[in-house]
Amino acid sequence: AVLLLLCAMLLGVQTASPAMVRERDTATIPGARDPLADVVPGALAPAQRAADALSAYRMDVAFDPAFGTIGGEMMLTWRNPASRPLDEVWFRLFPNAFYYGEGNLDVVDLTVDGEPVIPEFALADTALRVPLLDAVAPGESAEIALTFTTTVPADATGSYGIFSRDTSNGSWVLADWYPILAVYEEGAGWALPEVTSFGDPTYAPSAFYDVQVTSPADLTVVATGVVATADEAGGIITQGFIAGPARDFVIVADDDHLPLRQEVDGTLLTLWTAPSLDPAISEQTLAVAADALRYYNDRFGPYPAREIDLVQTDPSGALGIAWAGLLFLDGPALLGTYGEYDPEGLATVVAHELAHLWWGILVGGD
Incomplete structure (x- = not known):
């Protein structure tokens, strides 16, 4: 059912009524954040149906550069996707994987419907079982x-360097950094594969995200979704991000990334690069991304999110990596070397990663 919802959203089978679009575009409700803020008007109707079926994360987290940590509180409204009642929920704790060295994800104060429960750790602490107070019916x-x-x-290279803090330039690359809901496969149960340092480890269901991120004001925080709120005081900035349906929530934080933007069919493309990158390469990269997005919108169906970020990072052994609405692009090799000496190679990689926004993310795989 989730896959059908996502496919309907992808293909733009239905569109919202003009009244619904106008109301959403102009509504300003103090203290309320629209869970569909990252959805383009034409995809609002299928996104609303997805919102009635998918789980929803709410997080309030903060960076602590002195200790190299990020953390806070998380609440998940978990919806049972199975065709039978379930009495447990599983999460993945990827930062505890052996290949992240000093990386760690510590979970405490766990409750279900307000009542404390005792979780069970498994798979070398990379999986967490949460017992439910009572079996939850389907839906x-x-x-x-x-x-x-x-x-x-610090300077981790495990799994292409998707979860690391670069001590040379102060950047944070955060994929798989929070407790991620595991996938429930109908007929097979909870999918809990062993973690691997080779290939993409993330296997997660689509969900909705409302995430408040507090950080030093000198860090530019780029994350999945759109910025709904921002407050700055005393050298600290708190931003509220809204995303979904999204298969993950990824953050890149850096103190000198510069944006270059272009709108394509209602989606804002933003390329974030270091100031040392040749501006001509930045413009070329964004132009390639814009052309690819237009082509895929026509070929696959309109992309349903309002924003896509392409962020210069320094991955280990990968030229590009795609996440929900956010792409990692290798700075030294792809943007630097390919950008200068092999523009066709640069275009191929950028177009490839953008295609993953449909195949692998909107339509998921294991």
Whole structure:
């Protein structure tokens, strides 16, 4: 059912009525954040149906550069995707994987519907079982709350360097950094594969995200979704991000990234690069991304999100990596060397990663 919802959203089978679009575009409700803020008007109707079926994360987290951590509180409104009642929910704790060295994800104060529960760790602490107070019927929900602290390893290269803190330039690359809901496969149960340092480890269901991120004001925080709120005081900035349906929530934080933007068919493309990158290469990269997005919109169906970020990072052994609405692009090799000496190679990689926004993310795989 989730796949059908996502495919309907992808193909733009239905569109919202003009009244619905106007109301959403102009509504200003103090204290309320629209869970569909990252959805383009033409995809609002299928996105609303998805919102009635998918789980929803709410997080309030903060960076602590002195200790190399990010953490805070998380509440998940978990909806049972199975065709039978379930009495447990599983999460993945990827920062505890052996290949992240000093990386760690610590979870405490876990409750279900307000009542404390005792979790069970498995798979070398990379999986967490949460017992439910009572079995939850298909389509019904439970509120799972917890507090977590994630230690981000310095200069980590495990799994292409998707979870690391660069001590040479102060950047943070954060994929798989929070407790991620595991996938429930109909007929097979909870999917809990062993972690691997080779290939993409993330296997997660689509969900909605409302994430408040507090950081030093000199860090530019780029994340999945759109910025709904921003408040700055005393050298600290707190931003509220809204995303979904999204298969993950990824953050890149850096103190000198510069943006270059272009709108394509209602989606804002933003390329974030270091100031040392040749501006001509930045313009070329964004132009390639814009052309690819137009082509895929026509070929696959309109992309349903309002924003896509392409961010210069320094991955280990990969030229590009795609996440929900956010792409990692290798700075030294792809943007630097390919950008200067092999523009066709640069275009191929950028177009390839953009295609993953449909195949692998909107339509997921294991």
